[in-house]
Amino acid sequence: MAVASSDGKYVNQHFGHAGQFLIFDVDRSGNYEFLELRENVPSCKGGEANESSRMGTLQLIKDCDAVIVSRIGEGAVNFLVSNGIKPFMMTDFIDNALRDLAVLMGQKDKKGYIHLYKILSDFSGLNF
Incomplete structure (x- = not known):
């Protein structure tokens, strides 16, 4: 799992502005282990997303199932989901x-589906 944080303590970076991602191994029991810090070239400057930089960010976190950020735009959400990465927005x-x-990842409904997108419920019109 990738976490966008500038200080290593708090989820405090917008996906497109993240200068680094902390990488963790997380199990469904809530246990986690810090693996490494990965430096990133932010993909959004001045409100405009740079597709080349966004692809660089994808390559940086492509081995992660999910990313936790403080904010993320709809375009980036759709980009990540279409590339198999689940985005979560929280500030904590x-x-x-x-x-x-x-x-949350351990919660399943009667059909066995994991409800992963509850945190992004503020976005309307997303195709998950």
């Missing part, structure tokens, strides 16, 4: 965010 301490997300 990283410890809390990882534990909460692990619990």
